[in-house]
Amino acid sequence: MLYRKFGRTNLSVSTLGFGGSSLGGVFGPVDESTSIRTVNTALDCGINLFDTAPFYGATRAETALGRALRTIPRERFFVSTKVGRYGPTQAEFDFSADRTLRSIDESLARLGLDHVDLLQAHDIEFGETRQIIEETLPALEKIKASGKARFIGISGLHLHLLARVVEQAPLDFVQTYCHGTLVDSTLQDWLPRFERAGLGVFNSAPLAMRLLSDQGPPDWHPAPPRVRQACAEAAAYCRAHQVDFSEIALRYSLTLPGVHCTILGASSPDEVLRNVRACEAPSPSAEMLRPLLEILKPALGVSWPSGRPENQP
Secondary structure, three states: OOEEEOOOOOOEEEOEEEEHHHHHOOOOOOOHHHHHHHHHHHHHOOOOEEEOOOOOOOOHHHHHHHHHHOOOOHHHOEEEEEEOEOOOOHHHEOOOHHHHHHHHHHHHHHHOOOOEEEEEEOOHHHOOHHHHHHHHHHHHHHHHHHOOEEEEEEEEOOHHHHHHHHOOOOOOEEEEEOOOOOOOOOHHHHHHHHHHOOOEEEEEOOOOOOOOOOOOOOOOOOOOHHHHHHHHHHHHHHHHOOOOHHHHHHHHHHOOOOOOEEEEEOOOHHHHHHHHHHHHOOOOOHHHHHHHHHHHHHHOOOOOOOOOHHHOO
16 A cells, blocks of 8 residues: 655655445445454555545445444544534525534434544535634634644535535645546646645545446435446446456546545445555546547546535535
C-alpha cells in the first residue's frame, strides 16, 4: 500500500481508503461479524483511512466501525465522519450549529473514540449555502478547537459548490464522489484549485456507486437512463473479453493526479483483497481503455441533480 501526505495536514493516508457505507447495509445486508473481519482485513492490507457518516445505514455504519476498531491501537487508523445529513429526504438534513455540535458527540459515542481525525459537512448541496458558511463551518471550527476533530472539511456531489465554499472558509480538505471515475473524470478540472488552497482531496465512489461494475447499480441509483445503459454495455463488453470491469475502473481512478485518497467500500474480506490487488496492478493501458471509453461516450461527464435547486451546476 502506498501513502500520501494529505494536503497541508500532517496525516499520511493510504491511497485506498475504506468507505463505510457498506457497513451500514447500503448496498445489501451485512452482519456484524463479517463487518469486523472486513475492517481487520483492510487494516492488515495497510488501509489506514476509514470514512463513515451517521447517515450510512441510519447510524449502523458508525456503530459497526466502532466495534471493529475497538481493540485496534489508535495510531493504526484515521477515522473520518460527517455532520448535517441524517436521512434520505431533504427534511432530514440539519446544518444548524446546535445540531452539528450534538452530532459529533453522538458519532464519537457510536465510534467509541474521543476524537475523529477528519470531520466534514455532508452533502452540502442540500443545505443553504449561507448557513453552511456562517453557521455550520464555524461550528466545525469550534469542534476542531475542542480537540474532538483534528481537521475539518466539506463533502458533496457538485464540484462548483465545493470550490465556492472553499474560497470563503478556512478548511483542510474536500470530498466529492462519482467525479473521479472512468465515466466522469471532471474532478480533474477542479483539482488545481483545491491544490492551490492546500487541501486534501478524497475521491469517493470510483465505481460510481456500482455503475462501473458487473453487478450494476442498485435500484436507488440516481444516474439517468443513458448513463445506466452505457455502463451496462461496457460491463457486457468486459465480460465478453474476460476483463474485470470494476478492476479497470478502480485502477483508472487510482491514477488521477492530485487525489490523495480514493475511497471505496467493501462488505467482505474478499472485496477488500480484490480492491487492494487493483491498487497493486499497473494502470490500464490506452489500448485497453479505448474501446471502453467509446462505449461509454454517451455517458461521459454526465451527472445528475442533487440537492437544492439553487445549488445545481
